[in-house]
Amino acid sequence: MRRLIVIRIVHAPSDMGSASTGLEKSGISALGKQAWEENQKKIEHFWQDLETEVDGLDLDMKKLHIYQDGLPCAGELGERIVRETAAKGSRNYQIVQKLMDRGARIEATESVQLLRQEYGFIKAFLDANTPEMRAAAESEYSQVKDKLLEERDAFIAASIDSTLKDGETGLLFIGAAHHVQPKIPKDIEVKCLD
Numbered sequence: 777m778r779r780l781i782v783i784r785i786v787h788a789p790s791d792m793g794s795a796s797t798g799l800e801k802s803g804i805s806a807l808g809k810q811a812w813e814e815n816q817k818k819i820e821h822f823w824q825d826l827e828t829e830v831d832g833l834d835l836d837m838k839k840l841h842i843y844q845d846g847l848p849c850a851g852e853l854g855e856r857i858v859r860e861t862a863a864k865g866s867r868n869y870q871i872v873q874k875l876m877d878r879g880a881r882i883e884a885t886e887s888v889q890l891l892r893q894e895y896g897f898i899k900a901f902l903d904a905n906t907p908e909m910r911a912a913a914e915s916e917y918s919q920v921k922d923k924l925l926e927e928r929d930a931f932i933a934a935s936i937d938s939t940l941k942d943g944e945t946g947l948l949f950i951g952a953a954h955h956v957q958p959k960i961p962k963d964i965e966v967k968c969l970d
Contacts, residue, residue: 779964779967782948783947784950784969785868785952786822786823829969836945840875840947842876843935847882850882858873890927891928897921901913926955929955932954933959
């Protein structure tokens, strides 16, 4: 039996790579500095609680595959991305690194091409110099984001199917907007951490 544990995550700016500064500025602008900081504290508590819950799972690290939202690489490159992002303060990636250090294996979860497409739309929005440019970028992204997310979800499910073998467990760290579960093959037992 193949098992998959789905962990719904909350992205923090430190998870967003080169877009983090722009996203943080946008968040502060939308919420105000105090509300933004309170929100960041809630996110930190979320990750503390999640780490405790993951630590409490009795998992065989030698048979554990990690699937990470936004990560298109496995092997040395995937591990390097995890370590670099963890070093920048990402609680998500710090948990993943801890699991890797205990023997879990990181998998190429996403399509590079699809991630680049999405990043291009987000970058256009963040780089917009005028309200009109920002509205145009937001409109363009809103026209394709659902289809893009659907394609990403299908790719993630196929990645899990092709790498998770009988007797193994996968941990899928995935953003709340995703709907990967309906695309997971029926022979994989799926459990969600709430």
